[in-house]
Amino acid sequence: MRKILVLNIFPTVFPPTSGGTLRYFHIYNELSHYYDITLLSQTNSKKGKVIKYSSSFREYKAERDPLYSQIRQKVHNAASGYELPLIMYLELANYPALYKKYFEKLYQTSDIIIHETPYLLNYDFHFNKDQKPRIYNSHNHDYSLAKQIWKDEKAREYLPRLYEAEQRLTSQADLIYATSAAEREEFIKDYRLDPQKIMLAPNGINPDEWLPRRKKPAGRPRALFIGADYPPNTQAVKFIIKQLADKCPDIDFIIAGGCCRPFQELKKNNVKLLGRVQHKKKLKLFAEADIAINPMFSGAGVNLKTLEFLSAGIPLFSTLCGVRGLELIDRKHYIHAEAEDFADKLNQFSSRHKFMEEIAVCGQKHINTHFSWKSIAKKIHNDIEEIFSV
Known part of the structure; x- marks a missing residue:
């Protein structure tokens, strides 16, 4: 060997x-x-x-x-x-x-x-x-x-x-x-x-590691973002807190990972900062999220959180930067949104549960087939x- x-x-x-x-x-x-x-x-x-x-x-x-x-x-x-x-x-x-x-x-x-x-x-x-x-x-x-x-x-x-x-x-x-x-x-x-x-x-990704997802929303929609303490991720968290949280008052934003560190003192009623989480907690978060968001505006390589969100079967809203290199199709595999319309897209589509589920299934199949x-x-x-x- x-x-x-x-x-x-x-x-x-x-x-x-x-x-x-x-x-x-x-x-x-x-x-x-x-x-x-x-x-x-x-x-x-x-x-x-x-x-x-x-x-x-x-x-x-x-x-x-x-x-x-x-x-x-x-x-x-x-x-x-x-x-x-x-x-x-x-x-x-x-x-x-x-x-x-x-x-x-x-x-x-x-x-x-x-x-x-x-x-x-x-x-x-x-x-x-x-x-x-x-x-x-x-x-x-x-x-x-x-x-x-x-x-x-x-x-x-x-x-x-x-x-x-x-x-x-x-x-x-x-x-x-x-x-x-x-x-x-x-x-x-x-x-x-x-x-x-x-x-x-x-x-x-490892397609077999995810827990079964909750199929029907229980109360307010929960939007998940997770990331390490890395400049493009902290930029995304700042955008979520400063822009999306106020424009999407009916959505709860759950943020996990080291990217929370610079924002621990900030308080918003519909933003929850979890900080670093253990793997078991991460799997639970993925199973309970109604949607995933990836407002990335800079970075390089293929974004791992995008792969994981889609592999786990979570409907995804992302910028083009966030889905780079994955050959995803807007409104087939995910919902494309940029800074200027991200909040509008969330408000427009997050409650369309049947459509979101169809997109999640297509995105999951695409990722699990090509990216193990x-x-x-x-x-x-x-x-x-x-x-x-x-």
């Missing part, structure tokens, strides 16, 4: 509940049926640990680097909030970081190296110097995303370094995965890449084996 070492900034959690952790865990959990998989992740904890998910799937969670405080002092005026940890990893790569020691140890017994992000490229000091295949399993076009959502002007001074890292990774990797056809084309255009080495590995983690991992396995057959 070939051994794969996967490099990523953030650790997964079990069971995974949001965004990147869902992709990070489920793809490699499925691939562990074909390969021996080791994840190498970074944490903020003072102690590292190894978690064994199965006999062929484990994760090394490296402890916070001893140089962390020193490097943070150097860059603390250059970024804040979301951008800071990303810039920290770019900077730490210039030092004898602890993560490099973990990498070197695990590298020796690995056959394939997969990068989940360009931020850690310079920790792989054998890159383009050995015969081991390198794969970039992108969650996003990271440079394009950073250029779009990094707001701090000092932080934006690091964008050329990120561009250089992603350009080098995509140019010299043996295989690249994009989450959507649109991002695949962006990679080809921005980095002048050979289209034949860029494949699709969209985000996915098992089928995505099987395709990745076939692509990787092609590398070794040449």
Whole structure:
């Protein structure tokens, strides 16, 4: 069984509940049926640990680097909030970081190296110097995303370094995965890449994990949004609180996840902020929601919450940005709404229960047919084996 070492900034959690952790865990959990998989992740904890998910799937969670405080002092005026940890990893790569020691140890017994992000490229000091295949399993076009959502002007001074890292990774990797056809084309255009080495590995779902949904509304309609503490998600929550809640007084808005954090002091009678929720609670929320909303106005890659909402059979209202890369049809698979008419669409359609149920069934069938983690991992396995057959 070939051994794969996967490099990523953030650790997964079990069971995974949001965004990147869902992709990070489920793809490699499925691939562990074909390969021996080791994840190498970074944490903020003072102690590292190894978690064994199965006999062929484990994760090394490296402890916070001893140089962390020193490097943070150097860059603390250059970024804040979301951008800071990303810039920290770019900077730490210039030092004898602890993560490099973990990498070197695990590298020796690995056959394939997969990068989940360009931020850690310079920790792989054998890159383009050995015969081991390198794969970039992108969650996003990271440079394009950073250029779009990094707001701090000092932080934006690091964008050329990120561009250089992603350009080098995509140019010299043996295989690249994009989450959507649109991002695949962006990679080809921005980095002048050979289209034949860029494949699709969209985000996915486990169709069998959802609880049975409540078919008939019990009282006021409940609209669900869930998301991590991530700028596009907090932008969506602000829109829900400042715009939708007042314009849709007959709908209760349920918001879950780390995206609630900046808004805990705000009070609205028809908005409930739950904060982070455990997986069992998340499944219950999905079963009890009458509709799902996804007012995303920025971001990259395929939106995992869209996949989950639809796979669970919840009627979805979303912007085009929120359904990017999924080939969904308005009023067949979901209801399309943008900032200027989102409230109107909610008020118009949320009480049309039969129509909403028809849309939910079509959306669920489309997603569950084309976006299961098992089928995505099987395709990745076939692509990787092609590398070794040449």
